[in-house]
Amino acid sequence: xxxxxxxxxxxxxxxxxxxxxxxxxxxxxxxxxxxxxxxxxxxxxxxxxxxxxxxxxxxxxxxxxxxxxxxxxxxxxxxxxxxxxxxxxxxxxxxxxxxxxxxxxxxxxxxxxxxxxxxxxxxxxxxxxxxxxxxxxxxxxxxxxxxxxxxxxxxxxxxxxxxxxxxxxxxxxxxxxxxxxxxxxxxxxxxx
Numbered sequence: 635x636x637x638x639x640x641x642x643x644x645x646x647x648x649x650x651x652x653x654x655x656x657x658x659x660x661x662x663x664x665x666x667x668x669x670x671x672x673x674x675x676x677x678x679x680x681x682x683x684x685x686x687x688x689x690x691x692x693x694x695x696x697x698x699x700x701x702x703x704x705x706x707x708x709x710x711x712x713x714x715x716x717x718x719x720x721x722x723x724x725x726x727x728x729x730x731x732x733x734x735x736x737x738x739x740x741x742x743x744x745x746x747x748x749x750x751x752x753x754x755x756x757x758x759x760x761x762x763x764x765x766x767x768x769x770x771x772x773x774x775x776x777x778x779x780x781x782x783x784x785x786x787x788x789x790x791x792x793x794x795x796x797x798x799x800x801x802x803x804x805x806x807x808x809x810x811x812x813x814x815x816x817x818x819x820x821x822x823x824x825x826x
Contacts, residue, residue: 638722645739646746647725650718657711664707699758703765712760716753724749778802784809791819 642651663669696702701709724745732738784798791798791813798811813819 641722641725644725646742647718647721649746650714650721653714654718657714660707661711699754700762701758704761704768709757709761713753713757716756716760717749720749720752721746786819786821789821
């Protein structure tokens, strides 16, 4: 344990250890309900423009590695966790053999960049099974059901009680319906 703490507190592993500590604090605060954990999925932005735009930066990175549709906080957490794991092993087995000085810090800087680049495809593999868990399902608003035909499901419909079945995009919806007292709605039962 003492050796692990020593490796985790040396450059370049200390960078990822610090980031992992911040991520752990974020998730603990999120579990307490003090911060939104952003599990609603990705953000849709509509931009009206006549200019051809290319996707770049963080959005391009997310799309390139297939992180779209997975919450950003989860992706970043897994990237940092994988970076720290690789960095600890790299520090323990390779960088420990280098003498302290400019060569050590140059190798540490280059290795921290390489560790980050290596962690991206590994994170993509790790989060790929999670993609279906964060799909948001659009609900049908009641305004969209107005004017559609429905079948009475109860014996009668009054001003206080009644239900009807409606088929909307292949799904059967059971609705509570009411009617004015001057109208009478009944279920028609046909015998063959």
